[in-house]
Amino acid sequence: MATTGGPETIRDTSLTGLMDRIEVILDAVTIEGPLTLTEIVVLTEMPKTTVHRLLVQMVRYRWLTRIGNNYELGVRLFELGTEARQGHWFHRLVRPHLEELRARTRLLVHLAFLDGESVIWWERLGDVPPGHVPTVVGSRTAAHLTASGKVLLSVEDDAFLDRTFGEHLQVSTARTCRTRNELAVQVRAARNSGLAFDHGENVHDVGCIAAPIVVRQQLSSTGRRIAVSVSVCGPLDRIQKDRQLQRDVFTCVTGVQRDLSRNPVATDY
Incomplete structure (x- = not known):
């Protein structure tokens, strides 16, 4: 895992260079699990003195926790992650609609958003027995394998x-x-119909129906509209044959959009 910062001789002390190096360390610990100082140095290809200095500060701010000689993700990241998921104003708005969709269909319900080539799962309610x-x-799946991604x-x-x-x-x-x-x-x-389908592409004999919600019409820092x-x-046979499921998904989306139109945070509606 190569560092995204410049050579150490440049002494890049800019905020951008600092954040790049912190990101590389967090990526290493996230992917590999608990790591020692030496292991982080090898994975990030950064100088040992630089890594040690950053680790001390990251532990201080609770981004990492040191246990013995190992560093792992800290409690502050869990706090932020939980708040980002459950405390977000849109999650609070959409959750009752997802619960209603789950109760109506008795199927697995997902809320997801797009990140590059993948979808990230923001919420999951229920399951799909026996599959x-x-x-x-918080995990991701290749977008083209899922109805949500399409x-x-x-x-x-x-x-x-x-x-x-x-x-x-x-x-x-x-x-x-x-x-x-x-x-x-x-x-x-999907653009023409407002729905996308997964016919057992991600999991054998499990199908999926998805619809989009544009949360904010204004462009984000990525230059794209925020959508979920x-x-x-x-079960695949039910997804393919039960037309009521498509109406149920549309009903859920319509309810969310109605609540969005009344929400002061979504000022562009």
Whole structure:
């Protein structure tokens, strides 16, 4: 894992250089788990004195915790992560609608957002017996494998698809789209209908229906509109045959959009 900062001889003391190095250390500990100073130095390829100085400060601010000779993620990150998930104004607004969708369908309900080529799962309610969907809140899945990813891509323009995905998609199965052009066909269909589907592409015999919600019309710092997806997952045969599920998803989305129109935070509605 190479550092994103410049050579040590440059003495890059800018805030950008500092944040880049902290990000590299956090990535190492997040991916690998508890690490010693020496292991972090090897993984980040930064000088030992620089890593040690940063680790002392990160422990001070509770971004990391030191146990013996190992460093692991600290309590402050858990606090921030919990607040970002459960304390966010939109999560508080949408959660009752997700619970109602779960009660109405008795299926697994997801809330997700797009990050590059992946979707990140913001909320998960229920399960899909007897099958198993390996999604965890905070984890990510390749967007083209999921209904949520396809419908979120439909909110973006075609240029975003071209910039983000290579000509051949890295993860594919016999059921999934294998090229960017195949994905574009499904994204355009989702854009036209307002729904996207997963026909056992991510998990065998489990299907999914997803619809998008544009949370804020104003562009974010990424240059894109903030959007999320609401989806239901269940046995593939039911997803394909039960048309009521599509109406249930639309009902959920409509309810959320109604509440958004009354929410003072969403000032651009």
